[in-house]
Structures are given as structure tokens and as C-alpha cells.
Amino acid sequence: MTAAFHHGLSPATAAAALLVAVLVARAVLAVVRFRRYELAIPGPPSLPFFGNAFSLLFLKQEDILGAVMAMWGQRRDLSRLSALNMLFVFVSKPEDVAVVMKRKDLQDKSHFYYHILADFAPSGMVMINGAMLRAHRAEAQPAFHPEVVDSFVEVFAEEAEKYVRNVEQRQEVTPSKRLFGTAAWAFCRSTVISDTPTEEETAVIADLVMLIRLHLKTTNERAFNPFLWSKWIFCMTPHGRRMQREFSRVRAFLHQTMNDRAIQLEKLIKMEGADFVKKRKSLLDVFLQKNAQGEVMFSRDDILDEIITFLTAATETTVSALGFAFKMLSLRPDIQNNLYEEVVSLLGRGATKRSIVAEDLPKLHYAEKFLKEVMRMFSPIPLGARQVNEDTELGGHVLPKGANLVVNFLGLHRDPVTWPDPLRFDPERFSPEQSQGRHPYAFMPFSGGLRSCIGYKYGWAVTKTLLATTVRDFVVEPADDGLTDQTQFKLFFDASLKMVGGRVKFIPRD
Numbered sequence: 001m002t003a004a005f006h007h008g009l010s011p012a013t014a015a016a017a018l019l020v021a022v023l024v025a026r027a028v029l030a031v032v033r034f035r036r037y038e039l040a041i042p043g044p045p046s047l048p049f050f051g052n053a054f055s056l057l058f059l060k061q062e063d064i065l066g067a068v069m070a071m072w073g074q075r076r077d078l079s080r081l082s083a084l085n086m087l088f089v090f091v092s093k094p095e096d097v098a099v100v101m102k103r104k105d106l107q108d109k110s111h112f113y114y115h116i117l118a119d120f121a122p123s124g125m126v127m128i129n130g131a132m133l134r135a136h137r138a139e140a141q142p143a144f145h146p147e148v149v150d151s152f153v154e155v156f157a158e159e160a161e162k163y164v165r166n167v168e169q170r171q172e173v174t175p176s177k178r179l180f181g182t183a184a185w186a187f188c189r190s191t192v193i194s195d196t197p198t199e200e201e202t203a204v205i206a207d208l209v210m211l212i213r214l215h216l217k218t219t220n221e222r223a224f225n226p227f228l229w230s231k232w233i234f235c236m237t238p239h240g241r242r243m244q245r246e247f248s249r250v251r252a253f254l255h256q257t258m259n260d261r262a263i264q265l266e267k268l269i270k271m272e273g274a275d276f277v278k279k280r281k282s283l284l285d286v287f288l289q290k291n292a293q294g295e296v297m298f299s300r301d302d303i304l305d306e307i308i309t310f311l312t313a314a315t316e317t318t319v320s321a322l323g324f325a326f327k328m329l330s331l332r333p334d335i336q337n338n339l340y341e342e343v344v345s346l347l348g349r350g351a352t353k354r355s356i357v358a359e360d361l362p363k364l365h366y367a368e369k370f371l372k373e374v375m376r377m378f379s380p381i382p383l384g385a386r387q388v389n390e391d392t393e394l395g396g397h398v399l400p401k402g403a404n405l406v407v408n409f410l411g412l413h414r415d416p417v418t419w420p421d422p423l424r425f426d427p428e429r430f431s432p433e434q435s436q437g438r439h440p441y442a443f444m445p446f447s448g449g450l451r452s453c454i455g456y457k458y459g460w461a462v463t464k465t466l467l468a469t470t471v472r473d474f475v476v477e478p479a480d481d482g483l484t485d486q487t488q489f490k491l492f493f494d495a496s497l498k499m500v501g502g503r504v505k506f507i508p509r510d
């Protein structure tokens, strides 16, 4: 007879009490264990279990990055934040970043952030891991071969010309607003739909771009609001219901586009055989081709998720980089003159000017140094989070299983040891002389290792084309917003880095 029976407890009650006691003991042990690992890593003061939650949760989107960065506090070595027993370990030193990029066991995306991002495109490359990631990357790679990217430059140039034709002249504008449409069109025309889109395609792609922007904004808000972490709960809110409805509508259209293209492809493969297989193809064709050849590698939903993911990755980053580029040009006429001189020496001026072609891109040396300095100071992706799947040693600390490892690209790029006077804007940091001897992992705007940006060459080509075409036709002047240098920018994060305001004026040159 146990003590419980002597005290009149039934066996069921005693069993339930025992179970509760075991669960409570396990939870307490988990909190104690977590706390031991947490406190071993330097970071701001934190409470047991809640960690830094009271400084992090329910923040406005504009304030999230500033709050995270303030708490990170420029620590060079590993540092941490925590909330509700979730640990975020920041890596910002080139030596530590190199280890993360090279280690095969640190390549999975963090569940915390990416499971929310993945809600509407779960099989997209940014979200997937392991064998599935390797298969998707291997298939998509040919669509980003340098020769394929070169073949798209004509489309990029046409979209850039359209951008400069339609830009609101002489008024204060936020360049990113119009740039989204331009970057999205450049992507869709080169990789998804026909070169000459129909009216319906135009309307649906415009909707998709708006929807993706909204999704990214919502993802960040949800990430900092535990009540909305579950997709199920989020989709019961009016906003969640609306997003679900809109995504279903756009997906139905894209499915139709894919079906039409798949039928065309089957015919082409039958007609051209091996010749067609060897041809360079767009992303959509690359994914569909395997299926058309009878190897069903990807479901139509997988392909659609990839198209949405690539469109997001391609537009967000390009727009972020160019938005900061135009803002910096408006504040630095000296740099703008150097850039203009380089551009007109290639593309001509006035009546003799011409559009950019693929062969011009490698000759834009100054543009490249300038854009690198933009991406150093304003890394389009400021943070990238990985999942720690097993207790892992890094930088002299143990990261417990379940922790989120955050590669702090913004911190890496502003590390005063590698970049003296890091807030000074100077493209010459990327001259061959000054680049000599720099740590190979000190500058990582496109990340690195197994999860490096697959659209790296594509991104460079679009960004350079849009920058050169705009500078050829316009002087970028400052807005009347009181901002006189880059140290005054208020940065925030909505899937890519943005700044509050960011307005400039475009004054025509001719």
C-alpha cells in the first residue's frame, strides 16, 4: 500500500498527481539547464524563462532591428538574447562566421523565424533543409549560370529604361516603391512568364508582389507576437483569412501558367529532343523540364513555392540595395560624379547614349566598389538564422540543441577591427589595394557556404543595370528630410534592410 492510499487518494488521482509532478520537474529542469547554457554566453541582463522577452515582444516593426542591435551591443565574440526559453546566439566575428558557413551541421534554417515565413510557400528554397534543399539547389543552378544571366540583361535593361521613363521627376520620392515593380518584372520576364506578358499576367504579378510584401511585413510582426506564431490561429484573424484567400487566388493563376508552359515544353522536347535539353532555360522551364521528361522530381506545388520564394528573394534584396544606393548618392555628390563619369564613358551621353548590355557589366568597376560599400554598411539581409540540431561547441561556448544561431551580417560588416571607422562611407575600401589581406569571411552580403545566395550573379546584374541606367539619366539629389549623413539613418528590418524615409529627388540630366 502506498502513502497515497493511506491518505485516501484513488489510484487514478495518484497516477495523475505523479504525472503532473514528473512534468513539472522536467519543465523546471529544462529551464534550469537552459539557464545554465544561456548565462554562460555573454549578453544583456535577462530573467529566468522570460529572458529578454519584455524588451523584445510586441515591438513595432520599425523598432525591432534597433532593439535587437542595442541588446547585442557590438559584442565581437558570441553573444546571446533569449525569450520564453528560446536562445538566440549571435555570431559577428569573421573567424566565427567562417566556422558557421563551413560546418555542414549548421546549415538548417532556424525553425522559429522560417516556419512563419514558410506558411505560404513551404517548399521554397529559403525554407527547406537537407536532401530536399540539395535537390532543389542542384536543379535550379543551371538557371543562374553566368551565360544565362547575361542573356537576361536585355530584359533588365528594358525594365531599367522603363523605370527611368516613369520616375517622378524633381519631386521627393521613396525609390523603393517603384523599384519593387521593376525588380519583380525583371524577374518574371526573365524566369517565369513570357517576355511579352498579357494584361492578365501583368495584373496578377502586380498582386503577387503586393501580397509578398504584405506577407513579409506580417511575418516580422508575427515573429515578435507569440499569440500569432501558430498559422492556425493567425488564419482565424481577419488579416490571416484575407492573406490565405489572396494567396489561393494568385496560386491558382500561377498553376494555370505552369500547366500551359508544361504542355508547351512537352511539345518542344518531342520536337527538338537532345537539342532542347541542352538549351539554356528559365527557372520555370528548368523545374518543369524534369517532369516533362517523365522524371517527377517536383510537384507543381513545390515548383510554385520556388517561384514565389525566388521572386521574394530577388526583389526584396535588390530593392533594399538600390534604395540605400540612391540615398547615399544623394548625400555624396563626389561619389555620384565618379559613378556618372564611369557610366557615360561606357554608355555615352545626350543624343548618343545607348542601353546597357551584358558586356558592359564587368567594366563598371567603380559601380561595383560603390555597391559593395552600400551592401557593407546596409547589408540587404542583416541577419540570417540557423538551427542548432545538437549541442554544439562554437567560439568557446556550448550552444544547446534547439538554439537559434544568428549570423549577424550587419555586425560583421561594421566590425571596427576589419573596417576601421565602420560608419564612414568609402567605396575605396573595396579597391584591390585596400582589399588585400582582408579576412575572406569579413564581407558576406550574399552569405556563403552551402546556403550562399543562388541568385548572386543575377542580383549583381540587375542591380548594376538599374543603377547605371538611372545615373546615366538623372542626378540624384537629397530630399528635404534633415538627413545629412548615413549615421542618422533609422534602419529597420522587413525581410530585408530598409530605412525610415529614404526619400530622394531625381533631376533629369538632359
Ligand code: HEM
Pocket: 125, 126, 127, 133, 137, 309, 310, 313, 314, 315, 317, 318, 321, 375, 380, 381, 383, 384, 385, 444, 445, 446, 447, 450, 451, 452, 453, 454, 455, 456, 458, 459, 460, 463
Ligand atoms: C542584391 C541582391 C541580393 C542579395 C544581397 C542577396 C543576399 C542573400 C543572402 C544573404 C542569402 C542567405 C540568406 C540566409 O541565409 O538566410 C540569400 C539566399 C538566397 N537568395 Fe539571394 N540575394 C540577392 C539577390 C537574389 C536574387 C536576384 C535571387 C534570385 C533570382 C536570390 C535568391 C536567393 C535564394 C533562393 C536564396 C536561398 C538559398 C538557400 O537557402 O539555399 N537572391 N540571398
